[in-house]
Amino acid sequence: MDQALEQITQFAVSVRPADVPANVIEHVTGILADTIACAMASRDCPGARAAAAIADLPRGPGGTVIGSTASVTLDMAAFWNTSMIRYLDYNDTFTGGHPSDILGALIAVAGARHLPGRTLLSGIAVAYEVFHRISLRHRSYRKDHGALVDYLSIDQGFAVAIGTAAGIAHMLGYNHEQTRTAVSLAATNGLPLRASRAGELSHYKGVATAASTRQAVFACQLAEHGLTGPSDPFEGRHGFIEIMEGKAGPMNLEPFGDWAVLRSGLKYFPATxxxxxxxxxxxxxxxxxxxxxxxxxxxxxxxxxxxxxxxxxxxxxxxxxxxxxxxxxxxxxxxxxxxxxxxxxxxxxxxxxxxxxxxxxxxxxxxxxxxxxxxxxxxxxxxxxxxxxxxxxxxxxxDPKGTYRNPMNRADIKIKFHHLVTPVLGQKTDSVFDQAWAIADADDCTRVFDQLVTG
Known part of the structure; x- marks a missing residue:
């Protein structure tokens, strides 16, 4: 049995929104508000323009696109949202990556299903826990005699895809088999190269994780409709460990238990x-x-x-x-x-x-x-x-402002929200921020996202 796959599956299935501690809910509420601000300030970024140009109209209700009434497929909504979230490189940081990129997909799905706000926040928390543990494993740094001699060239989109699948499975109440399949498919097709952020960076750097969230949404849709997936994507033959280390073996994920998301940080300045x-x-x-x-x-x-x-x-x-x-x-x-x-x-x-x-x-x-x-x-x-x-x-x-040892508080996040959102929403920015901060009590999360639409 693939123990890593089983660990992630069991965690995503067993946690209930009501079980997530209040301090975790408050922390991820801040992440959500910060992420929305980053997206709203990037509504005309290259990835968003590309998504708008190529989006297909769905037959049923479309995924929620931040700041737009566009009706597009769930996977395209995930790509579109994440492109905006990621463009400014102003969103969060945690374990060598930016897990708030995942929110592009979770918002698309939660909005399409009209899920309660607390369920969305719970999905974010679950996704962060999975992202953190996968990132710890695939971003391994070795030091020999004080010198950095190697680090993996797999980009953060790998952890983003797996965290996205786990978060969606949790929000939508997938059973054990559906969750296991969604995570397996996301892992099997989720090995992006870090070449996207080397040298003179291209537009793709800003949409690399958007492509990962889109792929993860599709993996969840396949799992939800009965498709089966590989049984041992992490620890089995030709799995992640064998590819990275030359021999199949245990993933040795950090056990789930404490809420690692509380150690995530936000960015005070628009820079990596x-x-x-x-x-x-x-x-x-x-x-x-x-x-x-x-x-x-x-x-x-x-x-x-x-x-x-x-x-x-x-x-x-x-x-x-x-x-x-x-x-x-x-x-x-x-x-x-x-x-x-x-x-x-x-x-x-x-x-x-x-x-x-x-x-x-x-x-x-x-x-x-x-x-x-x-x-x-x-x-x-x-x-x-x-x-x-x-x-x-x-x-x-x-320890720069925004790191978990020197965190940004609600007032700091509100200042940043105003800086990014007021040029778009004007005088109603205050009320939108307050609604976003109270989303845990909303019986339908779309009430918050509807306020972000302009024109």
Missing amino acids: ANCQIGIWAALKLREGLDLEQVREVVLHTSRFLRHESGSEPAKWAPTTRETADHSLPYVVAVALLDGGVTLAAYTDEKLSSPEVRALMRKISVVVDEKIEAEWPGTIQIRATVKLADGTTREVHAR
Whole structure:
């Protein structure tokens, strides 16, 4: 028996919405509100435009599309929603990925079925627990003598697809066999390459997980209508473990029990999670700093952060927002110049700014062995600046705002919600936020999503 498949299935089937603790419900309510805001601010992103152009009209009730009355298939609604959620790279972060991408599919399905708000929130919580455990297993980092020598090239869409299937199965009350099949199908067809986020990033980086959620919705539909799936997708012959490690064996998932979702975080700034700490370091460094006197800025950090956001040539010459918001030198330069990073940092004018480019050329990123030894438990950067007169300054930033050790509260999330949603909804943004925050008490979650439609 595939123990990993059985663990996930049993967890998704056994948890009832009423069983989910109040603090978990409140935490995922914040995730939902934050995710809605990210989607509403990206209603015209490339993925959304593509989805609108190719969507097929369904015969029955369509899936819910955030901010739209469009009637499209459930899988297309999942793709459309997730494209919007993901586009700004402003949504959550957890265990090396962005599980709120899953909400694109859960909202599509929950809205189509008019599920209670608490059932949607419970589905989110279940999906996060599954995502976390799959991510821990497939994103394995090995260190030999302090050096990062290997990490898997499977992207987060693998965990997104499996978490999505488990969350939908939970929300719709699938039986054991249906749930097992949905998860199995999602796993069997869910191995996306991390090439989508290497080099000069393309539009596909923003829709890679959208493709995963679409595939997971289809897997659930197949399972719901009686299709059977592979019996051992994780631990059996030609399963995940054999592909990754060369020999079939146990997945060794972290046991379900505690609610790991409570350790998930949100993003304070519109940039990849790796770069959040760089922005905070830049804000500390710029206090009383004359930028004209700066000759060199050195960012000391972990190997992973340098590898992902400060090692490729493209990160020093970004031409697209997809590359710029993953570039540590870019967001640090913008934060030093502007006192923060907003969506305005990714306009064509800003991307080509001679002032930004000149400051980026003074920035270098190096590995700090002490910081490396404490990663990933503590996220940090030690930033030093050398001035024209030969003097230096140094700051040390740890645990950026939004991480679980330094979480964003309801007031923080409301500020971000207003920043992203008010340009779309205007004066009714306050009431929409309040309704979203109270969704646990709604007998039909669509009452909240209906308020997001404009025109």
